[in-house]
Amino acid sequence: MSHRILIVDDEESIRSSLQRLLEYKGYETLSAEDGPRALQLLAEEPVDVVLLDIKMPRMDGIEVLQRIRETYADLSVVMISAHGTIETAVECTKHGAFDFLEKPWDQDRLLLTIRNAITQRQLVREKLELQRTHPGHDEMIGKSAALQDIRDTIERVAQTDARLLIVGENGTGKELVARAVHDKSRRAGMTFVEVNCAAIPEELIESELFGHVKGSFTGAIANRTGKFEQADAGTLFLDEIGDMSLAAQAKVLRVLQEGKLEKVGGNETRLVDVRVIAATNKDLLEEARRGQFREDLYYRLNVVPIHVPPLRERRDDIPLLVDYFLERVAESLGQRPKAIAPDAREILRRQDWPGNVRELRNVVERMVILSRGGQIEPHEVPLDRSAVPRSTRDDIMGHATFQAFKEDAERRFLMRKLAENDGNVSKTARVLEMQRSNLYKKIEKYGLDTRSASD
Numbered sequence: 001m002s003h004r005i006l007i008v009d010d011e012e013s014i015r016s017s018l019q020r021l022l023e024y025k026g027y028e029t030l031s032a033e034d035g036p037r038a039l040q041l042l043a044e045e046p047v048d049v050v051l052l053d054i055k056m057p058r059m060d061g062i063e064v065l066q067r068i069r070e071t072y073a074d075l076s077v078v079m080i081s082a083h084g085t086i087e088t089a090v091e092c093t094k095h096g097a098f099d100f101l102e103k104p105w106d107q108d109r110l111l112l113t114i115r116n117a118i119t120q121r122q123l124v125r126e127k128l129e130l131q132r133t134h135p136g137h138d139e140m141i142g143k144s145a146a147l148q149d150i151r152d153t154i155e156r157v158a159q160t161d162a163r164l165l166i167v168g169e170n171g172t173g174k175e176l177v178a179r180a181v182h183d184k185s186r187r188a189g190m191t192f193v194e195v196n197c198a199a200i201p202e203e204l205i206e207s208e209l210f211g212h213v214k215g216s217f218t219g220a221i222a223n224r225t226g227k228f229e230q231a232d233a234g235t236l237f238l239d240e241i242g243d244m245s246l247a248a249q250a251k252v253l254r255v256l257q258e259g260k261l262e263k264v265g266g267n268e269t270r271l272v273d274v275r276v277i278a279a280t281n282k283d284l285l286e287e288a289r290r291g292q293f294r295e296d297l298y299y300r301l302n303v304v305p306i307h308v309p310p311l312r313e314r315r316d317d318i319p320l321l322v323d324y325f326l327e328r329v330a331e332s333l334g335q336r337p338k339a340i341a342p343d344a345r346e347i348l349r350r351q352d353w354p355g356n357v358r359e360l361r362n363v364v365e366r367m368v369i370l371s372r373g374g375q376i377e378p379h380e381v382p383l384d385r386s387a388v389p390r391s392t393r394d395d396i397m398g399h400a401t402f403q404a405f406k407e408d409a410e411r412r413f414l415m416r417k418l419a420e421n422d423g424n425v426s427k428t429a430r431v432l433e434m435q436r437s438n439l440y441k442k443i444e445k446y447g448l449d450t451r452s453a454s455d
Helices: 012-024 035-044 061-071 086-094 107-133 145-157 174-183 202-210 246-258 284-289 295-301 315-333 342-349 356-370 390-398 402-420 425-432 436-446
Strands: 004-008 028-032 049-053 076-081 099-102 164-167 192-196 235-239 260-262 269-271 275-280 304-307
Touching (some): 004 012, 012 107, 028 035, 035 061, 049 061, 061 076, 076 107, 086 099, 107 192, 145 174, 164 174, 174 192, 174 235, 174 275, 246 260, 284 295, 315 342, 315 356, 402 436
Parallel strands (some): 004 028, 004 049, 049 076, 076 099
8 A cells, every 4th residue: 555645835846846756756745835734734644754944934843733633643743844943853854754855855864764754653643552552551462471471571671771672583573572662661652763774874874873964965954863862761672673884883882882972974962862772683693703793793782682582482372362453453343353264273372483473464354354254164264485384394395396496495485585574675685785776586486475574
């Protein structure tokens, strides 16, 4: 589904320029010439992100931002202005703006900001939905001993400022652990800022984390507040920190040691009070031995380690998760929850789920949408990707020819790697050190499922 962007600016030329760019990139757009019209459109149409000018007649952007925050708690708002100052950017952030861009904007920065804003909105909506349907409970569904150990650890460390390193495969729920720690801490009323280190280009990661000063590099047309400053007095969650560049790691280490940072291209330092929680699906000590991760940073981050086990190591939690997702999916679709046959539930319980909770959720949603009756039957359980019983996968040695064996092994290998990276083709290609065009050819050749792709 295409995401919808509302452009609010009193200059028709700017609205038209943004519409052409965003529609070319596959977004739907709406436009408004002033604040009252923007608020009217928001009341009538669903919107994912608002690009909001500050200086406008009738109602300035700050007032519009405040009105939006009062009514649409999950909506991401990016402020844009030709008269940007540090004070203006700080004021916008205080009123709940996702980011601040100065005109004329850098196209790559604008598109990256919109993508991040959409991701942030999705996270906020999921949290609000959870709070509405399960007040006072987290989303770590299950009764396994491993999950209870994690809950116990969260209770013990939440009220401290100890740093955590959360380790686990993709889709296991590392972010949920980080949010649970924040929500139970003394910083709960402050900002929780997430940074996906793997999703930000290496040349932009330092600017994202620490901010930059105007003119510090090509495209730096305005001062920028980094994620560390945005999280001041709150919590900063560095997801996939194993993918962070060594140069950025050095700066993060300095902030952790000294409690102060310096913007890219700047020479002034700023004190910050931030609790850092990091997460990774990599063995950081092994990465350190290979020269890809700083060992001193690892020990700074790994004050309290938390391992989030994959679903295959807590299979008895799978039926509980299935029931939970059946209810959530049905509610999102405006339907009554569907039942699931015991045999179908057992098929799901026996799978390895390389994509873990995220993959299981996608499969449950697919079953709810495609099943024909009021109960999901065994034959309606999808067995694509790696959701195939181990006994079926182990028949790889039964091929008659070596070529058939090679192709089947390659198909299964790529299937699993795509699942581990949530269908993201670009990230999978980087992990496998192969050309993305070559990976696309393999996907087409083997008919692999990338419907959860985030490219």
